[in-house]
Amino acid sequence: MNGFLIFLQSIRWQDIVDITLNSYILFRCYVIFRITNAFRILIGLAFLWIFQRIAVAIGLIVTSWVIQGITAVAALIIIVVFRNEIRSVLQVKNIKMLFWGFPQQPFHTPIQIIAESVMDLSRKRIGALIVFPGREDITEKIQNGILWDGAISKEMITSIFWEDNPVHDGAVIVEGDRIREVGVILPLSHRHELPSHYGTRHRAAMGLAESTDSLVVVVSEERGTIQVVKGATITPIFKKDDLERQLEQHLGLMVKDQTIRKKERREICIAAVVSVILITSIWLSITRGLDSLVTFEIPIEYMNRNPGMEIMDASVSSIKIQLGGSGPLMRTVRPDHVRVKIDLGKSVVGQNIYTITHENISLPPGIVIKSFEPSVVDVSLDVLDKKDMPVQVDWTGKLPENLRMEKVKIDPNTVQIIGGRQILKNITTAYTEKIPLESIQTSRTIIVNLALSPASLKVAPGFKDKITVDCTVRAIPKNGQ
């Protein structure tokens, strides 16, 4: 219970936005693609991905590779095979449809007029081929269409299919309340088991219906029969009501009974809930997963230091921190994303001991601290001060046997050093860098730097940090005097 409360407290408003936004995107994908064939394949792909993750989790190496390969290939196939369907979904005239609302026909097709016209054509034995496209784009399946773009009326339909009309043998494409094209050539079906009395018009109707989600109404010129073709199904129509029902169903205009509406609403609600659960699970696995560990060496940042004080020494300059988190998240973490801060606001001159806690360490969201060391930092602070010090040469090595160094003149022989008061208290001399004696053969002048220790000591502005050393050597007589 306590852990759950800690978890709730760790959730930020950005996390809520993150989950909500992605849940909605997933939900909208469902709403837009749910009535397409591609959606079913996408569901299959999702299951494949889940199986692949399970295979990885339980150590089925080859199986996971195979499923991964299948998933990759299937994703490619989906894009190729369902490109028209995907395009028709994304090429919505109203961009709002992508983000809000549910796909529906923008214009109501005058079904009654069409049904009456078809029944009339049937009675008059006038052959007809009327195409009602579904969600898929059919432009690549049809050819030679003549743009018509006329309002639907019984007279217009009859005149298009009238025997003397040049376009009467072709099909008409009905979109919304308009006849878009006439004289359209449809692809023929290659099925062999069709009845012998089916002519070209029937084969054309079946060819388009098989390859798209369109509904095609065929009126036989010889028999006057009416057939509705959708997918691989041919439905004979005897009554006007039957035709109207078929068209309504295809165009989504059918007056749905309460049960169907409820069912659809329930499906949408379930999809919304599943979207939230799925995205939350993914979010948790990414941000709260602990399957990856990484160790960083993070330099300590000292905050709120009194401007009059200087850090003279610290037991450590960095903290070694082991972090845990999900693999994808850990791969994005760099050392500069992690900070260790110590507040020196209450520090005093001298030794200050600070215990490092989780509050001192700031991390990117979703990352947790597994361990860190050291947990205690000893920081010595001091007030800056100045001190004049004599300069002394630090000779090293061995002077040639025949020489004696008699005199050394140093310029400047005094420098002012800035440093912590406590450090300066114990230092009385500023030594030069080591000068090797082997290089001294005669009296000469050498220019050297000061070797101030500790490194926090500095030469005060206005004082030279280059020291000129004039050394006088004398040859030793053989008796050594």
Next chain:
Amino acid sequence: MVYFQKWMMTLGSAGLLFCLGAFCDKDGLNTAAAADQLALTSAVMCEDVQERQPVNEGVVFSIGIGRICCYTLFDVVPDKTYITHNWYNRDNLSTKIKLPLHAPRWTTYSAIQLRESDKGPWRVEITDSEGRILQVLRFSVTE
């Protein structure tokens, strides 16, 4: 002119001190000039002191010579007093050697035995009985 000479030998506490000696150099010329203030006339680092004179003065000494001396000559010693030779290796006090002075003129020296760890820069602070620094001698001990 009356000359008075006195030798003193004392061992240092930490074994570093090899020997220290003092010469009382009673000089009639200086007696007349004896003032009320101690005057350090000469202070040098040397390898040895012989006949009250420093031998092989220098500022760099090889550790191979074994010992090193700090020679001081006070031309005015108003009254019997003492001085101190404070030997520092870098900034760390190595030894303090207290040396008596006698009026009217006195020569004295302190010496330390050199060890391998004594390489580096040294200084000897010569202070009077009240701790005032009279002079600082700087030198190095090398290979």
